[in-house]
Amino acid sequence: MGIVQPGERPIFFVVMLAMILVLEGFSFFGIVEYVYGAESSDAVLTTKDCAKCHKKEFAAIRDNGVKHRSEVTCLDCHIDHPLLGEQIIPKCSQCHSGKKHYELTGCLSCHSDPHQPMEIIIKGEVTEPCLSCHPKQGEELKDYASFHSELSCNYCHDKHGYIPECFKCHEPHLEGQTLSECLGCHPAHLPLHIQYPLQTPSSHCAPCHEKQSVLMKETYTKHRVFTCAFCHRGIHTIIPECFHCHGEPHSPSIHRTMPDCITCHLDPHNLKT
Numbered sequence: 553m554g555i556v557q558p559g560e561r562p563i564f565f566v567v568m569l570a571m572i573l574v575l576e577g578f579s580f581f582g583i584v585e586y587v588y589g590a591e592s593s594d595a596v597l598t599t600k601d602c603a604k605c606h607k608k609e610f611a612a613i614r615d616n617g618v619k620h621r622s623e624v625t626c627l628d629c630h631i632d633h634p635l636l637g638e639q640i641i642p643k644c645s646q647c648h649s650g651k652k653h654y655e656l657t658g659c660l661s662c663h664s665d666p667h668q669p670m671e672i673i674i675k676g677e678v679t680e681p682c683l684s685c686h687p688k689q690g691e692e693l694k695d696y697a698s699f700h701s702e703l704s705c706n707y708c709h710d711k712h713g714y715i716p717e718c719f720k721c722h723e724p725h726l727e728g729q730t731l732s733e734c735l736g737c738h739p740a741h742l743p744l745h746i747q748y749p750l751q752t753p754s755s756h757c758a759p760c761h762e763k764q765s766v767l768m769k770e771t772y773t774k775h776r777v778f779t780c781a782f783c784h785r786g787i788h789t790i791i792p793e794c795f796h797c798h799g800e801p802h803s804p805s806i807h808r809t810m811p812d813c814i815t816c817h818l819d820p821h822n823l824k825t
């Protein structure tokens with residue numbers, strides 16, 4: 553069965569050698585010339601030669617090599633070839649230095665194939681490496697604590713450049729609310745830093761502030777024409793002062809003795825006296 557008898561080995565090699573000689577079309581003398589002749593030390597591998605044996609890498613660069621195709625050749629990276637020489641596999645830092653991004657470790661964990669360097673795979677929970685290019689988003693998440701600050705960047709951006717919709721993970725407060733409206737109140741990386749535009753309709757406040765919404769709908773006073781956002785301007789939870797709009801309409805003695813307008817007018821959402 554495949555056991556090699558001691559006597560078989562030399563015969564095997566002789567047969568192999570003979571086959572090689574025939575295939576290559578060399579005479580014995582020819583080999584000597586090939587190995588020892590002047591032209592052999594001048595024989596240099598070119599990038600085209602690499603393709604003969606390394607089809608996969610060659611095709612990857614040709615089809616998808618981007619700047620590793622246009623700016624460098626196989627030989628810029630693979631200076632030596634195995635068996636001879638030491639500079640076989642290059643370090644990225646040989647050519648990429650001087651940016652915060654290039655100080656990361658494990659370049660190949662994301663740039664999974666140096667022959668198609670922009671095929672980027674983001675695995676695991678990744679935050680810090682993103683900050684090497686997007687420091688602003690990192691600061692926003694850090695400076696304004698929310699549940700989003702607890703998530704990794706790629707929990708939401710699971711492919712580079714992909715922007716998720718809020719609806720992938722959340723229900724709207726009321727039916728028909730649009731994505732741009734969500735973002736109008738909640739910036740994605742600081743969702744509890746809630747600021748809204750002046751034209752925000754009162755219906756957007758209603759799901760959470762039913763009492764005031766009902767009062768405002770039913771009141772007969774002149775305040776009824778205003779939206780919530782008209783008085784509660786810009787920033788969530790802000791409470792306006794009556795005098796910002798009204799000044800001090802009554803006699804000074806009334807305002808001195810009763811500085812809080814609500815004492816008589818009871819509720820701005822349903823003014824009474």
Ligand code: HEC
Nearest residue numbers: 597598599601602604605606626627630633634635640641
């Ligand atoms: C005649 C076929 C042939 C040609 C031409 C050739 N190689 Fe190779 N190459 C091989 C073989 C066989 C190996 C495996 C050697 C080993 O593992 O010791 C190899 C290994 C390598 C390796 C190392 C792979 C590893 O796993 O460490 C690199 C890099 C490489 N070649 C690059 C090149 C480049 C660049 C060129 C063109 C300049 C080239 N090769 C031309 C046959 C070839």
Ligand code: HEC
Nearest residue numbers: 602603606609610613620624625626629630641642660666
């Ligand atoms: C920008 C630098 C760069 C260029 C250009 C480049 N390579 Fe490589 N190559 C690498 C690196 C880095 C590795 C090691 C990858 C790894 O460890 O996974 C590698 C690995 C290889 C290997 C070994 C593959 C394996 O699976 O072990 C071969 C073969 C190879 N390259 C051939 C080529 C050929 C042929 C070309 C030109 C068509 C080329 N390379 C161009 C950087 C380069």
Ligand code: HEC
Nearest residue numbers: 618619623624628629642643644646647659663666669670
């Ligand atoms: C022999 C030099 C050399 C080596 C080694 C090298 N690169 Fe490059 N690489 C370049 C050059 C030159 C460019 C084009 C200029 C630039 O973007 O800096 C480039 C561009 C890139 C790009 C952008 C490609 C594009 O088209 O925008 C990526 C990503 C990249 N390299 C990753 C790597 C990684 C990862 C390694 C290590 C595995 C590596 N490079 C090793 C020379 C090299």
Ligand code: HEC
Nearest residue numbers: 644648653654655656657658659661662663672678681712
């Ligand atoms: C966590 C994943 C990750 C790691 C680790 C990583 N990169 Fe990148 N790299 C990226 C992403 C994402 C881009 C941006 C691609 C784009 O512009 O669309 C990029 C872009 C690049 C570029 C082209 C743009 C530029 O800034 O020059 C180069 C070159 C590069 N990386 C080299 C490296 C090197 C070298 C390492 C290791 C020191 C490395 N990368 C480690 C994800 C990574």
Ligand code: HEC
Nearest residue numbers: 653674678681682683684685686705706709712713714715
């Ligand atoms: C090497 C620098 C680099 C790294 C590292 C990097 N990015 Fe980017 N990123 C860019 C560049 C440049 C763009 C804009 C070009 C584009 O759209 O590809 C971009 C675009 C984006 C966009 C889309 C922006 C828009 O306005 O459409 C998102 C989202 C994003 N990156 C998230 C990430 C996340 C998450 C990570 C970490 C996993 C990361 N990036 C790592 C350079 C980087």
Ligand code: HEC
Nearest residue numbers: 679682683686689690693700703704705708715716735740
């Ligand atoms: C909870 C999900 C979520 C997390 C976590 C998250 N993002 Fe985003 N990111 C988004 C959404 C949604 C947008 C779109 C915002 C918009 O259109 O205004 C966005 C937009 C971006 C953009 C485009 C520019 C901008 O600021 O609008 C970049 C770059 C980006 N994110 C990077 C990051 C980085 C880096 C991290 C981690 C430090 C991160 N993101 C964490 C959801 C998230």
Ligand code: HEC
Nearest residue numbers: 698699700707708716717718720721722734738740743744
């Ligand atoms: C990939 C999933 C994902 C996406 C996309 C996402 N979020 Fe979140 N968000 C979460 C998780 C997880 C939490 C914490 C648990 C929870 O409240 O559901 C959270 C919490 C929140 C909170 C409460 C924060 C706190 O600390 O109380 C707000 C507000 C919020 N998200 C708004 C948004 C908005 C607005 C968008 C779109 C711009 C968005 N989210 C996109 C996953 C996501």
Ligand code: HEC
Nearest residue numbers: 718722723724725729730733734737746748752756757788
């Ligand atoms: C008019 C402003 C406004 C709009 C528009 C808005 N939100 Fe909110 N959202 C808030 C306020 C205010 C809170 C309560 C914050 C708090 O608890 O302090 C909140 C809370 C949340 C929370 C935390 C959990 C909860 O329900 O209390 C999530 C998640 C959320 N919003 C997602 C969204 C999404 C998704 C959209 C778009 C469909 C959206 N929001 C539109 C103002 C708004």
Ligand code: HEC
Nearest residue numbers: 725748752756757758759760761780781784788789790791
């Ligand atoms: C998703 C629910 C939600 C939405 C939508 C919402 N709020 Fe609120 N609001 C709250 C919660 C919860 C509080 C109390 C917690 C806090 O102070 O953050 C609050 C507090 C307030 C306060 C301060 C109350 C006090 O006693 O000091 C005002 C004013 C207010 N909201 C106005 C608005 C206005 C105006 C809108 C619409 C533009 C709105 N809210 C939309 C949930 C919401």
Ligand code: HEC
Nearest residue numbers: 772773774775782783792793794797798813814817820823
């Ligand atoms: C953002 C501005 C604004 C704020 C804040 C505001 N008001 Fe007014 N208020 C108005 C305007 C405008 C009118 C209508 C004036 C007119 O038509 O003459 C009005 C009308 C009134 C009226 C007359 C109602 C009627 O039907 O005749 C009273 C009383 C009043 N406000 C009291 C108050 C009190 C008390 C507060 C504080 C709790 C307050 N307002 C806060 C803008 C405001």
Ligand code: HEC
Nearest residue numbers: 754757761764765768775778779780783791792794814820
């Ligand atoms: C005319 C201006 C005005 C309008 C319009 C208005 N508010 Fe107010 N709101 C105020 C003032 C002033 C206070 C503070 C009253 C106080 O000092 O007790 C207040 C207080 C609040 C509070 C705190 C709890 C309370 O009742 O005192 C909430 C919540 C609130 N408003 C929500 C809303 C919502 C929701 C709407 C729209 C449906 C709305 N407001 C419309 C002026 C207004």
Ligand code: HEC
Nearest residue numbers: 794795798799800801802806810811812813815816817825
């Ligand atoms: C002592 C009780 C009292 C106090 C305190 C008070 N008001 Fe009045 N306010 C009244 C009465 C009574 C009227 C007249 C009601 C009417 O005409 O129907 C009135 C009327 C008004 C009107 C309508 C005036 C007009 O010309 O139509 C405004 C606006 C008003 N008050 C604002 C305020 C503001 C702002 C404060 C606090 C700075 C305040 N009031 C404090 C009792 C008070």
